[in-house]
């Protein structure tokens with residue numbers, strides 16, 4: 001089983017910033033976006049990531065949130081168009097990021113669920129049951145919602161005890177059946193810089209880390225931190241612990257240093273997980289696999 005992991009696409013259609021719907025909370029974000037983000041994230045880089053995944057014999061693709069910036073229908077429409085290119089050669093699971101719940105009206109209108117709920121729940125199932133569980137055969141995906149709609153200029157997340165315990169139970173039962181259990185969530189479990197910790201951390205990080213570590217999850221995948229990160233959380237037993245992997249943003253245009261668009265591919269074989277790391281090469285305008 002090969003699973004590709006993309007994150008933090010932050011797709012921005014042309015002209016969206018001129019739209020009259022940029023009011024209130026969105027105005028803050030839009031200004032922030034113009035100043036900082038628009039130069040960093042590119043739709044073309046995401047299209048290059050999709051092309052690279054298409055050539056890699058991947059069974060399933062997961063995207064760990066922040067497909068949009070302001071949670072507007074126009075942004076979700078572009079995101080659907082870009083990731084639908086994966087259809088036909090890989091299945092898809094998408095969890096929401098804080099930007100996909102950017103404003104209370106987007107949450108009330110269930111915009112994320114309307115555009116991407118089909119990747120989480122079958123028709124006829126309740127379309128808001130978290131965690132969403134997907135059994136892929138040898139691997140079970142446990143899709144957790146960590147994104148909330150926080151106050152302006154904040155990006156906090158929270159999983160909550162009820163959802164966290166349900167995710168841990170799903171992991172335990174998948175492991176009991178001899179399957180790998182992969183937890184998907186948007187927010188990172190590691191500590192970041194002072195500003196990110198102050199405004200954008202997972203508020204119940206300790207609880208979630210403890211529950212997932214104890215349950216023996218095979219892998220936790222996240223986004224939110226636009227730079228790649230890997231660590232291990234340990235449970236009470238002597239086992240090797242649970243790898244926690246953030247692939248970094250998949251839409252960053254190569255600018256300076258090593259920061260550039262990234263995605264990962266995980267290979268599940270004989271109870272082990274191998275990681276291939278892919279990076280966008282700005283000069284060649286394509287992703288290439290990194291040598292270990």
Ligand SMILES: [Fe+2]
Pocket residue numbers: 008010066097099224225226
């Ligand atoms: Fe993000």
Ligand SMILES: [Fe+2]
Pocket residue numbers: 066097098099155186223224225
């Ligand atoms: Fe985020």
